[in-house]
Structure formats: C-alpha cells, structure tokens
Amino acid sequence: MTRSASSAPTRRRFLRAAAGFLALPAVGRAADREPPRRLLAIHVPLGMMPQFFFPKRGEATSPYLDLLAAHRPAFTTFSGLSHPGVDGNHHAGQCFLTSAPHPGQPTFRNSISLDQLAADRIGGDTRFPSLAVSVRQGEHYADSVAVARSGVPLPAETSAEKLYQRLFVPGTPADRAAALRRLEAGGSVLDLNLEKARAVTRGAAGEDRERLDQYFQSVRELEARLRRSAEWEARPKPAVDYPPPRDVGDANQVIAKSKLMFDLIRLALQTDSTRVVTLSLSTFSVVPHVPGVKSETHGLTHHGNDPDKVAELRKIEEAQVTAFGGLLAALGAVKEAGGSLLDRTQVLYGSCMGNANSHSNRNLPVILAGGGFKHGRHLAFDEANNTPLTNLFVSVLRHLGVETDRFASSTGPLRGLTW
Structure with missing residues (x-):
C-alpha cells in the first residue's frame, strides 16, 4: 500500500512539529545541578619568545608568567611539548588542535581538531555546539584552528557585532x-x-x-x-547585561579587539550558549597600539637577536599575556554552584610556533588554566625529545567526560597532570 503525499511523514513536517512543540519554554538545568564542563582553546599564531615565557631550570616562574602571578594557583605551564611530524613553520598553526603531520606538503590533509571532538560529545545540549572566533587582519595561516572531521577548517567569526547578534539578539x-x-x-x-x-x-x-x-x-x-x-x-535567546558592542575599526587595536572577544566568549559560556570555543589571536600585518611599539609584529619575530627588536616584540607579547590574565580574572569572577566559571572551564593558551625567530615548531609554549585541575606548577618534559602535545589533549578530553586513550599522535594521557 502506497501512502499519499499528504500523509507521508516528511522532514519538513517533522521540523515544523519540533519547532512548534518546543515553542513552550524549555526546562533548563536545575539551579543546584552541577555546572557543565567547558573548553576554551586560544591560539597565538606567532608564539612567544621562549626566553621570556619558559621558567629557567630550577625556577617556577618567568618574566611573562610573572604577569599572571595573581592567577598562579589556577594554571599550569608546560615545556618540552610539541606535535610529532608537524613542521612547515607558520603552516603548523592550522594543526595546533589536530596534530596532523606535514602541513606544508602539497598532499597535506588536516584532521578533526580537539574542540570538534569535544563538541561531538558535550556540545549537543547548547544552541551552538561550538564557536570559532578570530582576531586577525587579512588572511593568514591558522585564522581558524577549528577543523571538522573531514579536515576542512571551520570559518571563524571576526566581528564582535555579529557574534553578539548570533548569541543574544532575538530574531x-x-x-x-x-x-x-x-x-x-x-x-x-x-x-x-x-x-x-x-x-x-x-x-x-x-x-x-x-x-x-x-x-x-x-x-x-x-x-x-x-x-x-x-x-x-x-x-528564546538569553538576555545579558552587556550593551551591543561596536566593532573596533582599527586593525592595529589588536589588544582592544582581543579583550572585546574575551568578553563575548565569557558571556557565551556563562549563559550556556556553548561549551566549546576556539579563538585565534593573530598579530600578523599589524602594528599593535602598545606603548613603545612602532613596527609590524611578524617582522619583529624575525629579530635576529637585535636588542631593540626583541624589546619591542616583548612589549607586544607582554600586552597579550596581560590581556589573557584579564580573561582569567573575568572567568574567575563569575560564580557558579560549587565554584567559578573558571573552575569548570579548561582554558588552553598556546601556539604551534615554538620560536618564530627560527621558525621552530618544537618546544611549544602552552598554558592550561582552570577546569578543576591541580595547578600552580611548571611541568617540564624533555626539550630535545619532546612529549606529544596531544597527550595533554587526551587529559583535557578525559576531564571533559570524553572516555578516550588516544587522540591523533598521542601515546596516552599526560604524566603529572591531575585533578
């Protein structure tokens, strides 16, 4: 017996029925239920000068980490981590969250990123399973570090105005x-x-x-x-006590643009609009509005150990690290059941560029903050024979509730990181 066209259960009818049924207010999580776990991954494509980021042997801090001293109990720094087989200097940025090898080769194909695997498992209960955001000027490598299972990079939102509208403005x-x-x-x-x-x-x-x-x-x-x-x-979209932002028109105001995106990401996580976010903070092709800076950032990274160029680049990187500290403070100030937004959000901050001066993709600068881990330490691994960064990713996934022993090039969870 053949059904008539009018009685066949089409997807169109299903979608309309689903929308109509859910037009009633949805019952949210109970106020006293445990807050969800979240992930925010931030990539800094040009990296950080290693002599100012990594603690010296036997020390627990460094000039850049001193800028985060107020948050020291809330983060861990790592040295001796990298992605095996990931080379190609700036090409490597697109592999920061994937560890797909040899990105500079013509036959290169990327793979699923850490955030997208996490979103597959924990993103189904939010309006946006994940968000990809970027601060950039022009088109460069790794403008988005979110990569679909097919190996295709996901487009990143660069407009604060549009991001706010997607998150909070009712249609x-x-x-x-x-x-x-x-x-x-x-x-x-x-x-x-x-x-x-x-x-x-x-x-x-x-x-x-x-x-x-x-x-x-x-x-x-x-x-x-x-x-x-x-x-x-x-x-309905959530209402927030935050005025609609205006996009910063001057590309050189990269620190101001970063802080604006930090605000919107905090609100997106706080309202449970998403639980997974990636952010790429590029300083390619800009002369950041930082006191004492007069040169384009990428050119400064090839400083050749010239003291004046090193001093100028250090000012830019210190401004970036200080802005990151402001984000940690803002996440820590949002109180949830049993703790803060930072306590339930793993914040990964780092780069696939270990030393931009030499285009090295080894010994990557990495910080993991929040998320309920036992922090306040520097975990140092072999700088000559690096441990896979993806071992850290396995630990991140496990703490998000994703049961896995492997991710990409990993050999297991990272030793020494506990919660």
Whole structure:
C-alpha cells in the first residue's frame, strides 16, 4: 500500500512539529545541578619568545608568567611539548588542535581538531555546539584552528557585532521563518541523497556496503543537527547585561579587539550558549597600539637577536599575556554552584610556533588554566625529545567526560597532570 503525499511523514513536517512543540519554554538545568564542563582553546599564531615565557631550570616562574602571578594557583605551564611530524613553520598553526603531520606538503590533509571532538560529545545540549572566533587582519595561516572531521577548517567569526547578534539578539518572526525554511531545504537535500544511496545499497556488498553504512551514519548525524537547530529556533535567546558592542575599526587595536572577544566568549559560556570555543589571536600585518611599539609584529619575530627588536616584540607579547590574565580574572569572577566559571572551564593558551625567530615548531609554549585541575606548577618534559602535545589533549578530553586513550599522535594521557 502506497501512502499519499499528504500523509507521508516528511522532514519538513517533522521540523515544523519540533519547532512548534518546543515553542513552550524549555526546562533548563536545575539551579543546584552541577555546572557543565567547558573548553576554551586560544591560539597565538606567532608564539612567544621562549626566553621570556619558559621558567629557567630550577625556577617556577618567568618574566611573562610573572604577569599572571595573581592567577598562579589556577594554571599550569608546560615545556618540552610539541606535535610529532608537524613542521612547515607558520603552516603548523592550522594543526595546533589536530596534530596532523606535514602541513606544508602539497598532499597535506588536516584532521578533526580537539574542540570538534569535544563538541561531538558535550556540545549537543547548547544552541551552538561550538564557536570559532578570530582576531586577525587579512588572511593568514591558522585564522581558524577549528577543523571538522573531514579536515576542512571551520570559518571563524571576526566581528564582535555579529557574534553578539548570533548569541543574544532575538530574531524577528520573519527571521525565524526564514531559518526554518533553510533547515527544511537541507532536509529535502538529505531526502534526495538518501533515496539515491538506498538504490545503490541494494546491489552493494562487502567494503562498498561498509562505506554506505558510514554514509548513512553521517546522514543520521546531520539529521540530528538539523533537528536540534530547528528546536533552538523556537527557544528564546538569553538576555545579558552587556550593551551591543561596536566593532573596533582599527586593525592595529589588536589588544582592544582581543579583550572585546574575551568578553563575548565569557558571556557565551556563562549563559550556556556553548561549551566549546576556539579563538585565534593573530598579530600578523599589524602594528599593535602598545606603548613603545612602532613596527609590524611578524617582522619583529624575525629579530635576529637585535636588542631593540626583541624589546619591542616583548612589549607586544607582554600586552597579550596581560590581556589573557584579564580573561582569567573575568572567568574567575563569575560564580557558579560549587565554584567559578573558571573552575569548570579548561582554558588552553598556546601556539604551534615554538620560536618564530627560527621558525621552530618544537618546544611549544602552552598554558592550561582552570577546569578543576591541580595547578600552580611548571611541568617540564624533555626539550630535545619532546612529549606529544596531544597527550595533554587526551587529559583535557578525559576531564571533559570524553572516555578516550588516544587522540591523533598521542601515546596516552599526560604524566603529572591531575585533578
């Protein structure tokens, strides 16, 4: 018996029904329930001068870490970490969260990033499973460090105004209707592809059937994302006590732009709009508005140990580290059940550039703050025979509730890091 077109359960009807059902206020987490775990990964493409970042042997601090002294119990620094096989100088930035090898090669293909694997597991209960954000001038390597499972970089939002609107400005009824139409169109495309795939499946066997099974699994995952998107279109966006920001027009105001994005990321995490965020803070092609700085940053990183250039670059990097300290303070000031927003947010800060002066991708500067780990230490690994940075990623994933023993090039969780 053939169903009539009017009675067939189409995705269009499903999406509309889902949106209509969820138009009622959703029941949120109980006020006294344990707050969720979160991840914020920040990449600084040009790195930090190692002589000012890493503590000297037998010491626990350094000139840059002294700028974070107020937060010392809340973070851990690492030395002797890198991504095996990740080379290519600035090309390596796109692999900061993936560890895919040899990014400078013509045949290079990236892989899923740490944040996207985390979002797959913990991002399903929020309006945005993840957010990719960037501060940059022009197009450069690693403008976004979020990479999909397919190896394609996810576009990063560079406008504070647009990010605020996505997060907190309610759409008009016409906007919501248009969004649902776009979702319905996506469902129609899936229907068409599924019909074609089912026809092929009938004659498939062996490995071909396995590939088709993987395809159907991908389609089911996409359908789930479409359903969630339709549901969120019917829910009100959170209200925040923060005025709509204006974009900073001067690209050289990179520190001011960074602080603005820090504010919006804090609000996104605080309102549980997302639990996974990546941020790329690029100083390529800018002369930062920092007292005493008159030169473009990238040129300064190739200082050749010239004292004047080193001093100028140090001012820029100190301003970046100080701004990062402001973010830690802001996250720590937001109180949640049993602690603070920082206590429940793992903040990864670092670079795939170990020494920009020599284009080295070894001994990467890395900080992990918050998240409930036992901090206040410098974990030093072999600087000649580096430990995989992905070992740290395994520990990060485990503490987010993702049960895994491996990620990319890892050999297990990182020794010495506990919670």
